[in-house]
Amino acid sequence: MGCGLRYFNQLIQAVGLLLVSCNTQAEPLRVITLSPSLTELVYAIGAGDTLVGVIEGSDYPDDALNLPIVGNYHSINIEVILSLKPDLVLTWASGNSKQQLNRLSALGIASFSAQEGRLDQLPQTLRSLGKRLNHEHEAEQGAQEFERELQQLRQQYSQQQPLTVFFPISVDPLMSFAPSSWMNQQLEICGLQNIVDTTPVSYPILSWEFLLLENPELIISNDPIYWQRYPQLNAVQQQQFIHVNPDYLHRLTPRTLLGVRSLCEQADIFRKKKRLQTL
Structure with a gap:
């Protein structure tokens, strides 16, 4: 009887852990982007449904026009960002104010910083975003397509x-x-x-x-x-x-x-x- 009860309790715990794991994976991230380019990249890897706020100028694809604006190139509105309760803020390392980004960090808001690198570094940015937003397959497809097209253009021109x-x-x-x-x-x-x-x-x-x-x-x-x-x-x-x-x-x-x-x-x-x- 003791063994059976112990087995039952272990089974309940295992099922409980499985449910927690599934819920964690299924729960969508709440993402904010602080550049129009990053907004495009999120949609490009099929993660547009995670977005809850974008920077001014995020006009592609059309769905981005329906999202709340959290600021512009010159400044971001911390209060609006906090009201949207993001799990993650995507930033450009060289394009956003370090002072404001430090404030977000001090408030406990996680961020992912993308570098404005070379054209041939964009596939890696896509892959990194895909991993962070649980869209690795779509990101890998987009990265490989970009690499093929870039190589073809270089060879031709x-x-x-x-x-x-x-x-x-x-x-x-x-x-x-x-x-x-x-x-x-x-x-x-x-x-x-x-x-x-x-x-x-x-x-x-x-x-x-x-x-x-x-x-x-x-x-x-x-x-x-x-x-x-x-x-x-x-x-x-x-x-x-x-x-x-x-x-x-x-x-x-x-x-x-x-x-x-x-x-x-x-x-x-x-x-x-x-x-x-x-x-």
């Missing part, structure tokens, strides 16, 4: 005849990025040469005199009308503008490669045009 290009992030002030920035990799993949040389600043403010002196062959811009005020530029004289959805090229997400492919294909048209002109 990176060794093509180089063209000089200017890629403004803003025009007032005139700002672009240095070769050290991850965004420069998009140009390298397409066989394009950034007119901004090596600088100690990743995103330098430039002078218009510098632009006129460097005189790029191509300009990446969705507003070619603006540039007509500078007819002395080669790119304006030849009307050689590349138009790409800025969200593709400014956010490090799987959609970035859609932008890179469009960038490469348009650059190749101008490359062939230049080749014909030299015959």
Whole structure:
């Protein structure tokens, strides 16, 4: 009888542990993202249903537009974040205020920090997020697809005849990025040469005199009308503008490669045009 009772108690404990384990795994995380890129990444690995709050500018996919806003690029609202009772806050190591992130940590809110690295580091970020959010299978699929597409683009375009290009992030002030920035990799993949040389600043403010002196062959811009005020530029004289959805090229997400492919294909048209002109 004693053995039977002891066995019964052990069985009840085992079932209890199993139930606790199942409930723990089934219980959804409550996640907040502090950059539009991270919002996209969470959806990309199939974990969008874990999101309870996002940063301003999180507009993809459309479901993200229905989520509470917890702040913007300049600051986050700690009170709103606390009211959403997150289990995890996803941050960019170089994009969010350390002071505010330290405050979140002091309040006992767990965080996961992603680095703004190189394009070929994005698959690892996807895998890490997948592991943290219990979506490893979807994350692995997305990571492998990204790696295949990135390799294919490099093989197809990176060794093509180089063209000089200017890629403004803003025009007032005139700002672009240095070769050290991850965004420069998009140009390298397409066989394009950034007119901004090596600088100690990743995103330098430039002078218009510098632009006129460097005189790029191509300009990446969705507003070619603006540039007509500078007819002395080669790119304006030849009307050689590349138009790409800025969200593709400014956010490090799987959609970035859609932008890179469009960038490469348009650059190749101008490359062939230049080749014909030299015959």
